[in-house]
Amino acid sequence: MYNIKIGKPLLFAALALLTACHKKDKGSSTPTNTTLSLADRTKDTLYYIFKDEYLWTDAIPDYNTFKPHSIDSLEPELDALMSYKRDSLDPTKAKDHYSFLDDGSVSEALDQGRAGxxxxxxxxxxxxxxxxxxxxxxxxxxxxxxxxxxxxxxxxxxxxxxxxxxxxxxxxxxxxxxxxxxxxxxxxxxxxxxxxxxxxxxxxxxxTYDINPLLYSNIFNFNGHKIGYFVFNSFLSLDIVKSRLDSLFGAFASAGVTDVIADIRYNGGGAVETSEYLANLLAPASVGTNTKLMYTEYFNSALINKQYNAYTKVMRIENGQYKLTDEYDYLVENNIAKWAKAGTLSPNNVVFIATGQTASASELLINNLKPVLPAWHQVGTYTYGKPVGFIGITIGGKDMYAISFSIKNSQNVGDYYYGLSPDGGTETYEDAREDFGDTQEVYLHQALNILGITDAQLGSRLRGHDFNPYLRPSVNQDFSLRAFKGMVLKLPHQGLHK
Missing domain, CATH: 2.30.42.10 (PDZ domain)
Structure with a gap:
């Protein structure tokens, strides 16, 4: 995906991060206390908003224990807040390696489809x-x-x-x-x-350039067996990519495609509405329209019970036009998504190509489709593991994305913090020497094999890897963490709910 520039102190201290999103608010106002410096008021705002919306708010200490004024700036303050919720399987590690501060590039990329x-x-x-x-x-x-x-x-x-x-x-x-x-x-x-x-x-x-997240597409025809293949790299806002997706799936349907390979190996996520729409394009007609559950969002008890602190109660977004608490209330009250079949294609099989760079809204796509597809497979490696999302709030010139909700599919499955597993738990490591669409590219080759296409039909054999597969994945994954990872839910007033 596009790359996110963040402050270097945060870059190395918290860079397992990056996102699951909702639309970011613009021009947030903050409470005024003239007895404090602007820097300290900003630290207070970050603390109180974080504590109110944070999914794991029970882990956050009270104000007097945390002492936000004792911390130098917003980046280390967020780092400190993220450290309180511990990983249940490894208490030496923090559970939250997702929350982050951004300079505005996330919302520009997702809302406008532009990167720089x-x-x-x-x-x-x-x-x-x-x-x-x-x-x-x-x-x-x-x-x-x-x-x-x-x-x-x-x-x-x-x-x-x-x-x-x-x-x-x-x-x-x-x-x-x-x-x-x-x-x-x-x-x-x-x-x-x-x-x-x-x-x-x-x-x-x-x-600055326009992002086209549809990097490649093709229809393979093996003796009448037609397979649609596409590489989709980012869930930009639906109004930006809908026409491309409609055109792609219209072509698949017109050509008589029966199976689809969805290549989301580098897709770190983006707009939840776009993930939903792609799911509805891939789903069978049997899902219907607005009758069957797709997924449910879960928030903390403070948001559910409207137990807001004084800072949150006076916070306004969109240049002061709307109360933040009203936006929170809307999210909590509208936390269910239902299927709404789009297009005419109903594939018999869907194969997902996914890796450790497949995150958030991309994982949501896979997890939502599993209960309804006639047959599905996943090739590649375990995915990133991010079943949670953020609400983006502008504080002190930075967009704060704090983990604020979790999502589970229609079968109440969603705690995939360690990633979604490829078929049989067997990982295949990528060889980037072959281009997208080359049937000798290891992931596409494996996906086609799963769909019944033999090596003889695919021609020459795969060439061997010239790297150590036990070293390469961890090395590559570390560098990829600098790319955006997230899922974005739109608020009713154009804020970013991440």
Whole structure:
């Protein structure tokens, strides 16, 4: 997905983070107490709003125990608040590695479908093998001709790219240089080794471009067995992507597609309304319209019982037009989604391609469809594990996304904090050398095999991996955490409910 720029103190301290979303409010007002400095009033606001909306609010200490004024700034304050809820299986770790502060880039990307980065992503496929994993058309990288699978060999002329991150300190000389060049620089020279063994250097400058999350689609025809395949990279707001999805599934239906492969390996989530719509496109006609439950959202007791503190009671959003408590009340009272079949396609089988970068609204898609599909499969690796979402509130010039709700499907399943499992719990590690749509690409090949397409029909055999699969996934996953991960529910007044 698009990349999120956040403060570096937070970057390494809490970067297992990134999102599940609702629409972010704009222009929030805060209570005024002239006896305190603006900085301390802002810290108080963050504490009280966080405590009211936080899903695990019971774990948060009272104001006098927490002492928000004793903390230097908002980033370490949020870090401290996130640390109180512990992981039940490993109490040495915090359960919340999701909540975060953002500079506004999340809402710009989701609401407007625009990003302002280089327009491609990279992944480690061994300690010394970095590949371009996808490229957005029309982005700086796309216009420069960068392709998936190209090997990164130098950044700004420096070939020292060996993975050296120290997991204790969160730093490494080479690693920090790469992070700075990729995420925090407006101009960077990237040198790639192409599949034909030629080398090319592209000088990229960040610029704003329109995101097209539908990276690839095709209809495979194997002796009359028609299989629709698409790579969907981000759940942007529905009004941005609906026409693309309608056109895609209309083409599938017209061609007589019977099975679908949904490739969401890099999809970190986005708008819940878009995840719902895609689910309704993939669902069988038997789900009907507004009769059968799709999922339920769960909030904390403070929101359910309207037990708001004084700060929350006077908080207003959308340039002061609406009370925050009214927005909370709406969410709690409208916490159920029902199926509403879209389109005419009713696939017999759906295969999901998913990885550790598949998160939040993408996991929601899989989890919601499991109870209703005639047959489904999942290939790749375990997903990220994020069955929770946020309500985004602007505080002190930052958008705070605190975990505020959980979601369960129609069978009351939703606590997949350790990810959704591929078939049989067997993970297959990615080889990014093949492009999307290449039947020798390991995940697509496996998905086609599941749907009854034989190796003989697919032609040449898969080439062997040239990396250590026990090293590569953890290395790649660490770097991918800098990409947006979330699910977004729209509030009635254009706020972002994440």
């Amino acid at each position: 980065d280089f327009g491609f992503n990279i992944g480690f496929y061994n300690y010394d093998d970095i590949r371009s994993t996808y490229v957005y058309p029309g982005s700086p990288a796309g216009l420069a001709g960068v392709k998936r699978g190209w090997k990164l060999t130098a950044v700004n002329g420096d070939t020292s790219l060996y993975y050296d991150l120290n997991e204790t300190t969160g730093h490494g000389t080479n690693y920090d240089r790469l992070v700075d060049a990729f995420y925090y620089s407006s101009q960077t020279a990237f040198t790639f080794l192409k599949p034909d063994n030629s080398s090319v250097t592209v000088n990229l400058t960040t610029t």
